[in-house]
Amino acid sequence: MIPSNGKGSMSMASSSAAWKAGDVVPDQFPAGLRVLLVDDDPTCLVILEKMLRACLYEVTKCNGAEIALSLLRENKNGFDIVISDVHMPDMDGFKLLEYIELEMDLPVILMSADGEKNVVMKGVTHGACDYLIKPVRMEALKNIWQHVVRKRRNEWRELEQSAIIRSCRAKY
Amino acid sequence: MERNQMHKHIFLMRQSFFDQGLLDEQFIQLEELQDDANPNFVEEVVTLYYRDSSRIILNIEQSLERNPLDFNKLDNYMHQFKGSSTSIGAKKVKAECTQFREYCRAGNGEGCMRTFQQLKKEYAILKRKLENYFQQSRQAGPSETACRPRMN
Numbered sequence: 001m002i003p004s005n006g007k008g009s010m011s012m013a014s015s016s017a018a019w020k021a022g023d024v025v026p027d028q029f030p031a032g033l034r035v036l037l038v039d040d041d042p043t044c045l046v047i048l049e050k051m052l053r054a055c056l057y058e059v060t061k062c063n064g065a066e067i068a069l070s071l072l073r074e075n076k077n078g079f080d081i082v083i084s085d086v087h088m089p090d091m092d093g094f095k096l097l098e099y100i101e102l103e104m105d106l107p108v109i110l111m112s113a114d115g116e117k118n119v120v121m122k123g124v125t126h127g128a129c130d131y132l133i134k135p136v137r138m139e140a141l142k143n144i145w146q147h148v149v150r151k152r153r154n155e156w157r158e159l160e161q162s163a164i165i166r167s168c169r170a171k172y
Numbered sequence: 173m174e175r176n177q178m179h180k181h182i183f184l185m186r187q188s189f190f191d192q193g194l195l196d197e198q199f200i201q202l203e204e205l206q207d208d209a210n211p212n213f214v215e216e217v218v219t220l221y222y223r224d225s226s227r228i229i230l231n232i233e234q235s236l237e238r239n240p241l242d243f244n245k246l247d248n249y250m251h252q253f254k255g256s257s258t259s260i261g262a263k264k265v266k267a268e269c270t271q272f273r274e275y276c277r278a279g280n281g282e283g284c285m286r287t288f289q290q291l292k293k294e295y296a297i298l299k300r301k302l303e304n305y306f307q308q309s310r311q312a313g314p315s316e317t318a319c320r321p322r323m324n
Contacts (some may be wrong), residue, residue: 041224041255041256042220042224043217043220043224043256043259044255044256046216046220047202047205047217047259047260050205050210050213051205054205087248087251087252087255112255113251113254113255113258114251134255134258135258135259135261137201138201
């Protein structure tokens with residue numbers, strides 16, 4: 001059940017509200033997707049925010065990993081996806097990714113002007129669900145909602161599988 | 173100057189930025205984001221870029237005065253600056269950034285300093301030209317055509 005609120009934002013509030021195949025996705029999706037944008041470059045931050053808003057996403061922007069983490073911790077179910085730059089002075093994107101995976105388990109997209117394969121590889125092996133090379137294009141941002149759906153679907157699959165295992169165990 | 177002539181002049185000015193390689197596709201992405209809610213978006217972003225990047229330029233300048241040079245630090249600063257410049261489509265400036273970083277990796281101080289001078293030059297030229305462009309655009313007012321002139 002997707003609760004609605006006046007803001008019309010996509011609220012996948014409880015973790016038990018994982019989507020099942022065949023669920024009806026609200027009509028306005030992916031509009032209202034709640035994105036946390038993290039980049040220490042003020043110019044990039046403004047541009048990306050505008051692009052994400054043009055995709056009809058709900059954007060919260062911040063200029064550092066520490067702020068991002070406190071926002072995420074304060075507002076446990078307030079975001080659907082995080083997009084973060086890799087090179088930031090206070091904490092790099094890889095470290096932020098680790099924390100998020102541990103504490104909130106949200107999909108994280110990393111971005112960088114650095115397109116070198118070993119850095120991209122690092123992002124992917126750290127668990128980033130995508131790695132965008134800057135300058136990021138609108139087309140790339142329009143598709144980020146897929147990562148949210150994919151993660152929810154995988155969560156549902158895991159829940160289903162553990163339920164099956166439990167019911168098998170109960171029989172024996 | 174008559175309105176239509178002004179618009180034509182501005183159109184040609186803008187075209188020259190692309191023809192001369194000062195700006196790339198990314199600038200067009202910014203233009204496409206401009207709308208009624210943010211009618212001066214491009215100018216605002218460019219202004220923000222110049223304001224913020226002047227800080228990095230200063231950092232690089234100070235770092236280049238050190239002896240010995242800290243190439244790691246210089247490369248880091250330049251990475252930041254390149255990212256910013258890329259985001260507004262500053263093509264020539266971006267190329268100088270790439271060159272600078274190559275010299276950093278090679279530990280070539282001379283090369284870094286030379287490239288930095290060139291970079292500052294391109295950076296200043298672009299600033300002047302864009303400021304002029306925005307000012308004239310504002311004077312001319314909104315153009316008749318609904319769609320933006322494309323690059324080619």
